[in-house]
Amino acid sequence: MAVYTDVSDEALRAFLSAYDIGALTAFRGIAEGVENSNFVLRTTGGTTGGAAGNAKGGVAGSDFILTLYERRVNPEDLPWFLGLMGYLSDHGLSCPRPVAARDGAALRVLAGRPAAITTFLPGVWPRAVTEAHCGPVGAALARLHLAGQGYDAVRPNALGPGSWPGLLDSCRRDGDSVQPGLVAELDAALAEILPAWPAPGALPRGQIHADLFPDNVFFLDGAVSGIIDFYFACTDILAYDVAICLNAWCFDAQGRFDAARSRALIAGYESVRPLGEAERAALPVLAAGAAMRFLLTRLYDWVNTPAGAMVTRKDPLDYLPRLRFHRAASAGALPGAADHGF
Numbered sequence: 001m002a003v004y005t006d007v008s009d010e011a012l013r014a015f016l017s018a019y020d021i022g023a024l025t026a027f028r029g030i031a032e033g034v035e036n037s038n039f040v041l042r043t044t045g046g047t048t049g050g051a052a053g054n055a056k057g058g059v060a061g062s063d064f065i066l067t068l069y070e071r072r073v074n075p076e077d078l079p080w081f082l083g084l085m086g087y088l089s090d091h092g093l094s095c096p097r098p099v100a101a102r103d104g105a106a107l108r109v110l111a112g113r114p115a116a117i118t119t120f121l122p123g124v125w126p127r128a129v130t131e132a133h134c135g136p137v138g139a140a141l142a143r144l145h146l147a148g149q150g151y152d153a154v155r156p157n158a159l160g161p162g163s164w165p166g167l168l169d170s171c172r173r174d175g176d177s178v179q180p181g182l183v184a185e186l187d188a189a190l191a192e193i194l195p196a197w198p199a200p201g202a203l204p205r206g207q208i209h210a211d212l213f214p215d216n217v218f219f220l221d222g223a224v225s226g227i228i229d230f231y232f233a234c235t236d237i238l239a240y241d242v243a244i245c246l247n248a249w250c251f252d253a254q255g256r257f258d259a260a261r262s263r264a265l266i267a268g269y270e271s272v273r274p275l276g277e278a279e280r281a282a283l284p285v286l287a288a289g290a291a292m293r294f295l296l297t298r299l300y301d302w303v304n305t306p307a308g309a310m311v312t313r314k315d316p317l318d319y320l321p322r323l324r325f326h327r328a329a330s331a332g333a334l335p336g337a338a339d340h341g342f
């Protein structure tokens with residue numbers, strides 16, 4: 001369920017009157033996603049306003065996404081996110097492009113929430129990930145990293161390693177209700193990961209997506225047709241983004257590492273942007289940290305979301321086998337690690 005805020009016909013009409021995207025012909029809420037309220041808009045198509053490609057005058061119709069930003073998105077970050085999406089789209093990445101209204105502003109207010117219209121991307125995200133998806137997703141991630149190089153504004157990663165001890169502290173009281181011994185295991189893992197984290201400046205940095213899970217990557221005919229959901233994007237270690245992807249794409253439903261997928265993902269990435277030796281060497285600890293990050297935010301939501309809240313909680317324990325795997329790999333305790341692609 002991801003329509004947290006209702007939009008009345010009247011409010012929508014007034015909102016759209018600021019744009020040149022044609023007349024509204026259809027409007028529906030999107031059930032998927034957990035963070036924001038998303039709607040699909042179909043219009044007769046516009047002539048201005050900065051919409052890409054499909055919004056040229058005279059076409060049969062244009063689809064757009066209307067997003068109302070909720071809960072975890074800090075409104076102060078929105079200009080940075082929308083700026084990044086516009087920049088990446090200008091530099092050849094297929095991602096939602098913010099649509100400016102007649103006054104030039106893409107970020108507006110609707111139903112009391114910050115809101116923006118972006119272009120609609122074709123394609124479908126993969127419900128069952130296979131090795132065939134992993135090469136294209138690795139290559140798309142590397143294209144994102146290269147395209148982001150000229151976007152100079154910095155957004156520190158609010159969910160980076162510095163935030164993990166505090167997140168764990170806020171789960172200390174109830175964490176073991178999810179699994180006995182979990183808090184102690186996370187304490188031990190943090191005590192290993194944090195001192196081993198690459199020093200500032202040790203690895204190439206840039207704009208990273210930081211949440212490139214399968215539900216944020218659209219495919220069409222076997223190729224990546226679009227990347228969405230830039231609302232965790234930030235300026236951080238590029239190889240950390242690769243590590244987030246390894247966790248999200250290269251483990252099966254039982255939490256078992258799939259070396260063939262991992263090799264495909266890394267090879268796809270390196271077909272566009274080869275990893276340096278130091279980046280490759282850091283991947284096990286970066287991947288352990290990436291597992292820690294998603295385990296902790298999921299655990300935080302699990303223990304802090306009141307029953308009945310309109311939030312879909314994701315299972316923190318999905319990330320425990322990933323964390324264990326990478327801790328073992330970092331300790332050199334995994335047979336055949338050279339075969340994993342990193």
Ligand SMILES: Nc1ncnc2c1ncn2[C@@H]1O[C@H](COP(=O)(O)OP(=O)(O)OP(=O)(O)O)[C@@H](O)[C@H]1O
Nearest residue numbers: 030032033034035036038065096119120121228229
């Ligand atoms: N630009 C787009 N083009 C086409 N469909 C989109 C676009 N943006 C969002 N969608 C649709 O809306 C759904 C939810 O979007 P999104 O994943 O951004 O939701 P969210 O709640 O903001 O984030 P999260 O995935 O973190 O819960 C997507 O799965 C997709 O179906």
Ligand SMILES: N[C@@H](CCO)C(=O)O
Nearest residue numbers: 035211213294298314
């Ligand atoms: N991708 C995140 C959800 C936040 O968008 C997770 O799976 O925990």
